[in-house]
Amino acid sequence: MASLNVGNLGGFLREQRRSAQLSLRQLADAAGVSNPYLSQIERGLRKPSAEILQQLAKALRISAETLYVQAGILDERDRDGLEVQNAVLTDPTINERQKQVLLQIYESFRKENGITTDTGATGTSPAGGGGEAGKPSN
Template sequence: MATVQNTLGSLIRRQRELASLPMRQLAAMSGISGPYLSQIENGLRFPSDQVLRNLASAMGIDPDELVPPESDEDDAAAARDAMHDLIKVDPNLTGAQRRALIEVYDAMAAPAASATSAPAAEPQE
């Protein structure tokens, strides 16, 4: 699974190559060092918003083009599927225990996933 840093670095490298700019030239135009740009492109460093704006400006693109797409839902689904797979292959559980554990896991994980998109419900007394 790619991290945000790796994805961002790949986007910057791809845009730099599309603009036919050597790394050193883009770095100079953006006010950063060549080694720092290399670290960004290789996912070793995460640039500040100002550096991102400078890079985008130097390449003649909108800074929003350097923002990697959100993948929180994909990550949550992958984590859920991985947990289901682990539960299904656990040799210490019976079939009924596996089904119950998956049901409990889904019930507990669902509020965490929806908490980022919806306000929390008021507690009932």
């Protein structure tokens, strides 16, 4: 049997679910999948489609790209910046608006330094690009 990169995905999903303080049943309901199917994903027995991963990411409030990397759909090299985005999106101590503002600032700094990402992890595009106050005076 071909090795599916689902063991890492399953453990990662379980960790994210527990961090979000959701039961298996609650996450399954929120993502629109069956409880047994989600259990099989977490145990590494099933490899979900990109669509299912997107539904799970939305329910967990994390970027779908992070789950795509864990599932082997995206290359690790495409992951630049996703760790920071994931950390911000999964931080339970800040609210949704604060998360969006932080991610927009982070993306504007990356653009300012010539690094662009096409992750769209926030579901919104960063407002205004680099910003006036943070422009370097080359």
